[in-house]
Amino acid sequence: MQNLTRTEVLTDAQTHYCPGCGHGIVHRLVAEVIDELGIREITIGTAPVGCAVLLYDYFNCDIIECAHGRPPAVATGIKRVHPDKIVFTYQGDGDLAAIGTSETIHAANRGENITVIFVNNAIYGMTGGQMAPTTLTGMFSTTSQDGRGAHGEGPPLRVCELLSSLGGVCYLERTAVSTPKDVINAKRAIKKAFKNQIDGKGFSLVEVLSMCPTDWKLSTAKAVDFVNNDMKAAFPLGVYKDRT
Amino acid sequence: MAEAAVQAGCRFFAGYPITPQNEVPEYMSKRMPQVGGVFVQAESEVAAINMVFGASAAGARCMTSSSSPGISLKQEGISYIAGAELPCLIANMQRGGPGLGNILASQADYFQAVKGGGHGDYHLIVLAPASLQELYNLTMNAFDWADYYRNPVMMLGDGILAQMAEPVEILPYEPILDLPPKDYILDGCKGRQPRVVKTLVLKPADGLVAHNEHLQEKYRRIQNELSLCKEYQTSDAEIVVAAYGITGRIAKGAVRLARKKGIAAGLIRPVTLWPFPKEPFAVAAETARKILVVEMSHGQFIEDVKLSVNGRCPVEFLGKGGGWYPTEDIVLEKIESMAASETVGKGKA
Numbered sequence: 001m002q003n004l005t006r007t008e009v010l011t012d013a014q015t016h017y018c019p020g021c022g023h024g025i026v027h028r029l030v031a032e033v034i035d036e037l038g039i040r041e042i043t044i045g046t047a048p049v050g051c052a053v054l055l056y057d058y059f060n061c062d063i064i065e066c067a068h069g070r071p072p073a074v075a076t077g078i079k080r081v082h083p084d085k086i087v088f089t090y091q092g093d094g095d096l097a098a099i100g101t102s103e104t105i106h107a108a109n110r111g112e113n114i115t116v117i118f119v120n121n122a123i124y125g126m127t128g129g130q131m132a133p134t135t136l137t138g139m140f141s142t143t144s145q146d147g148r149g150a151h152g153e154g155p156p157l158r159v160c161e162l163l164s165s166l167g168g169v170c171y172l173e174r175t176a177v178s179t180p181k182d183v184i185n186a187k188r189a190i191k192k193a194f195k196n197q198i199d200g201k202g203f204s205l206v207e208v209l210s211m212c213p214t215d216w217k218l219s220t221a222k223a224v225d226f227v228n229n230d231m232k233a234a235f236p237l238g239v240y241k242d243r244t
Numbered sequence: 245m246a247e248a249a250v251q252a253g254c255r256f257f258a259g260y261p262i263t264p265q266n267e268v269p270e271y272m273s274k275r276m277p278q279v280g281g282v283f284v285q286a287e288s289e290v291a292a293i294n295m296v297f298g299a300s301a302a303g304a305r306c307m308t309s310s311s312s313p314g315i316s317l318k319q320e321g322i323s324y325i326a327g328a329e330l331p332c333l334i335a336n337m338q339r340g341g342p343g344l345g346n347i348l349a350s351q352a353d354y355f356q357a358v359k360g361g362g363h364g365d366y367h368l369i370v371l372a373p374a375s376l377q378e379l380y381n382l383t384m385n386a387f388d389w390a391d392y393y394r395n396p397v398m399m400l401g402d403g404i405l406a407q408m409a410e411p412v413e414i415l416p417y418e419p420i421l422d423l424p425p426k427d428y429i430l431d432g433c434k435g436r437q438p439r440v441v442k443t444l445v446l447k448p449a450d451g452l453v454a455h456n457e458h459l460q461e462k463y464r465r466i467q468n469e470l471s472l473c474k475e476y477q478t479s480d481a482e483i484v485v486a487a488y489g490i491t492g493r494i495a496k497g498a499v500r501l502a503r504k505k506g507i508a509a510g511l512i513r514p515v516t517l518w519p520f521p522k523e524p525f526a527v528a529a530e531t532a533r534k535i536l537v538v539e540m541s542h543g544q545f546i547e548d549v550k551l552s553v554n555g556r557c558p559v560e561f562l563g564k565g566g567g568w569y570p571t572e573d574i575v576l577e578k579i580e581s582m583a584a585s586e587t588v589g590k591g592k593a
Contacts, residue, residue, distance in 0.1 A: 041434035044302075047442070056440040062430040064301050065442035067324050070294040073286070077298025077306075078430065080282040081256060085432050103294070106287035 007035040013057045020220030022210030023052055025177045026119055029187045030090065031059065033194050043086040044078055046071040050092040051125040069100020072107035075114045086197055088115040094124045097133040097157050104159070111168030111202040115193045118159060118205055121212040122231060129215035133157040136234050141215075160207050160240040170202035172240035176209035178227035182237075192244070201244055209235055245335060245399065246271040248383035249307055251417040254333070255281035256306035258295035260288060260314060263347045264403040265337040268309040289314040293321030293334070300330040301441045303429035305387050309335035311403075312353050313344060315361075322396060323362030327443035329428075329459075331390030333383070334368070335399040337406035340567040348567030349403035351489060354544035357400050358518040365456055367463050369397040369470065370517040374493040376412045379405060382515070384417050392421045393466055394428075400517060402540065404490045404569065466519055473521035474513045477503065481510025483579050484528040486549045487538040488514050491570060495538050498575035505576075507583045517545070525552035532557060534582050538570055539563040 009031035017023045034040050043061045047053050049068035056063035066074045071089035079087040096104050096118050107114065123141060124130040131141040131148060134156045138147040149155065160172045171193060175186035186208055193204035209231045213223035246268050249257075257276055259269040269285065276283035282299070286292035292308045299306040310318060315336045325332060338353045340346040357370045369389055373379040379401065386397040430439055445452040476496055478484055483502070487495040492513035502509035510532070512524045528535060535557055537546040542565050550559050562570060562578045 042432040044430045044432060053444060056442060059438075060433075061438050062433050063438070063440050063442075064298065064430055065440070065444055066297070067294065067320055070290070070297075070321070073291040073294035074298035074301075076284065076291075077256065077258065077295040077300075078302040080284065080295075081299050081302035081304045082431055102287055103291050106291065 007031045009034045009040050009060050011058055011060050015058055016054060017051065018214040020211055020213040020223055021051070022121065022177045022208070023119060025183060026117065026186070026208050026210060027055065027058055029183070029190050030088070030117055033187065033191045034061065036191070037194055037198065039086045039194070039198070042084070043088065044082070046075050046087070046089045048089070048091040048095040050095050052090055052092060052119065053126070055090060069095050069098070070103055071095070072100065072103040072112070072114070072116065076107055076110070076112050079112060079114050083113070086115070086194065088117060088194070090117045091119070092125070093118070093120045093122065093132040093134040097159050105163070105166070108163050108203045108205065109166045109168045111170070113197055113200055113202050115197050116203070116205040117190065118207045119210050120159070120207055120235065121210045122156070123212050123215045125212050125215050134235070136230060156234055158235060160205070163205065164240045168203055169205070169241050170243045171196050171204040174207040174209070174235055174237050174240065176227055176232065176237060178209065178211060178224045196244060207235070209237070245309075245379050245383045246275065247414060248380040249333065249387070250275055250279055250281075251414070252305065252384040252387040253417065254305045254307050254387060255279065256296070256299035256304040257282070257308065258284045258286045258292040258299070259308050259310065260286050260292050262311045262314045264339060264406045265309050265311050265335065267406070268335065289317035290320060293318040293325070296332050297321055297325050297328075297330065300325065300332045301328070301430050303426050303431060307333035307335065309337070311337045311339045312341050312350070315353060315356065319362035322368070323364050323366065324443050325396045326362070326366035326368065327364060328441050329394040330396070330441070331387070331394055332396050333386050333390060333399060334396060335401065338400065338402045340565065346567050347403060349490065349540060349569055350565055350567065351402055351491060351540040352544065352565045353400070354517065354539070354541060357398050358520070358548070366459060367466070367518050369393065369395055369466065369519075370400050371397065372400050372488040372515060372517050373405065374489055374513060376405070376408065376410050380412050381415070385420055388419055388421045388423065389470065391423045391426070393462060395462070395466070400489065402490055470516060471519045471521040471523070472515035473524050474515060475524055476511040476513070478510035478512060478524070478528060480508055481528070481531070482508040482533040483536060483582050484510045484512060484532040484534075485536045485538060485575065485579065486512050486525070486545070488517060488545060491538050491540055494570055494572055495575050497572040498579060501572060501576045502579045502583075505580070507579060509579050520548045520552070522552040525549055526554075529553040529556035535559045536578060536582060537561050537563070538575055540569055541565045
């Protein structure tokens with residue numbers, strides 16, 4: 001029987017996330033991993049711009065809130081000053097793969113010894129459902145109202161595939177939180193990404209396909225189906241690089 | 245400047261190549277590893293300033309350097325650093341603009357440096373050295389002021405200062421202030437409550453409004469405590485020249501030549517551009533017949549001089565942008581013509 005008590009790595013604050021949103025699950029997985037590795041007191045997290053900006057209210061460790069897309073650069077500054085501390089970024093798709101693409105690619109290529117948690121829900125959530133770099137072809141958003149691809153938007157950007165060619169990258173895996181099995185697997189991957197940093201192995205990124213029922217304008221159940229049927233087809237799960 | 249930073253305990257440098265300041269990151273790339281510090285050549289100016297943001301939050305004395313177009317790119321990060329009240333040094337060796345402009349010296353980033361630059365109500369402490377020795381000394385002081393006030397400091401130089409060579413006495417670092425403990429840094433929450441460094445303050449009344457009032461209170465304190473200025477022969481001057489940085493040095497030569505010709509000229513050279521040293525200009529407005537502003541732009545610094553003079557004395561202008569610089573002769577000629585012409589609307593003859 002598994003112990004389901006609350007981890008001390010999360011505060012008692014009630015999250016602001018919408019019903020059916022995946023952020024709460026991903027927060028919990030990251031927090032459990034930090035707890036199990038016993039690193040809360042040496043961990044410094046970065047909060048992104050987007051729905052997860054308020055994670056500094058939810059995580060019970062040192063946090064810096066960054067400008068949109070800049071967490072990998074900020075994390076570089078912190079980690080280089082404190083190589084013995086654990087530094088993670090937690091970023092959404094707009095943050096990591098649009099406005100922060102450059103910071104992501106170069107931190108990865110330098111092999112910065114940090115852990116990146118990349119929550120991909122294929123939409124800009126906080127700003128109200130605009131097209132993300134990872135919005136699927138044909139998918140509606142408030143800025144691709146005829147479906148992505150109808151007016152020159154290009155196909156969705158696939159981060160794990162993109163980063164897999166970079167020499168500095170240690171570990172890349174795409175996971176999901178849309179089924180219990182996926183959640184268990186995502187936690188295993190996140191734990192591995194943190195362990196890699198503890199062992200000084202370099203840049204590790206775990207992508208997590210996640211639900212956004214509110215901005216997808218779907219019920220919570222149908223949002224889960226959308227991840228399982230549509231997102232997993234566009235973003236195949238699996239390990240994209242493992243140098244460990 | 246780079247060695248002064250090292251002497252002052254700077255142990256983190258992130259930068260991106262841009263002329264005319266490449267000597268700084270080049271020097272740091274070799275020097276930082278020698279002293280156990282960190283040098284990162286960032287992928288962009290934006291990344292460089294954000295690395296400094298992280299390093300400062302982590303507690304390191306840190307800096308970045310760039311030149312005008314690069315400083316424009318850094319404005320996002322500068323606003324965050326100012327909002328989060330983190331200390332750091334940002335050097336801008338100004339070049340000609342707008343746009344890509346050219347790589348000659350310029351003082352056209354004055355507004356950007358002293359009036360904000362990035363979004364939001366904030367101020368940098370802005371320093372304007374006129375020699376390499378002053379650049380060296382002010383760089384060491386800058387780290388103390390940054391830590392003392394928890395505020396980013398900008399070293400506002402130009403392409404001449406960045407490219408010239410002159411003897412500098414390498415002085416050891418001596419703190420000029422009693423520095424407060426860094427009780428805000430992020431180094432893991434062992435033995436204490438977790439800390440958050442952030443600029444998002446969603447609640448207006450007791451949140452962002454209060455935070456802004458707190459910042460303004462700090463800025464008022466800095467204005468009261470840190471206005472620095474060099475004056476040269478102003479006590480009996482009829483024509484007071486106002487110029488900063490390398491232009492101030494050129495103007496000093498012109499004032500000296502004018503004195504030789506029997507013209508009572510003087511010089512006010514602000515060392516801090518923010519806070520702006522208003523007092524010497526207020527005095528000169530009463531005692532001088534005319535004030536001449538010289539700058540390597542089409543008129544930015546002159547606005548602060550006029551605000552301080554407040555209409556009590558005529559203020560004339562000599563300046564151009566785009567790589568133009570004044571020689572002593574050009575400034576002297578202007579002083580002579582001002583001395584020869586009558587003053588309208590001023591009680592003194």
